[in-house]
Amino acid sequence: MITVLLSMKKLTKEYGGPICRACLNEMSGVHLRRKNCWYVSYQGICPRCNQDDKNLVAKLRFSGKVKVMLHARPGRRV
Numbered sequence: 001m002i003t004v005l006l007s008m009k010k011l012t013k014e015y016g017g018p019i020c021r022a023c024l025n026e027m028s029g030v031h032l033r034r035k036n037c038w039y040v041s042y043q044g045i046c047p048r049c050n051q052d053d054k055n056l057v058a059k060l061r062f063s064g065k066v067k068v069m070l071h072a073r074p075g076r077r078v
């Protein structure tokens with residue numbers, strides 16, 4: 001789970017596009033904030049929850065990665 005979140009590539013591939021911060025938080029149990037992530041520049045629909053969301057995460061910032069490493073629930077399936 002942690003490595004999947006850190007790279008984001010696998011997740012993006014699996015869902016066919018970047019997913020929103022709410023989904024990331026739900027899957028990981030980590031409370032990522034707006035400033036913990038880099039977002040895609042366009043407004044799109046999250047392929048996981050199918051909601052129009054402007055917080056599609058392209059990548060985690062360093063602060064986000066630290067948060068994931070500290071707080072991600074181990075063994076939780078994506």
Ligand SMILES: [Zn+2]
Pocket residue numbers: 019020021022023046047048049050051053
């Ligand atoms: Zn979503």
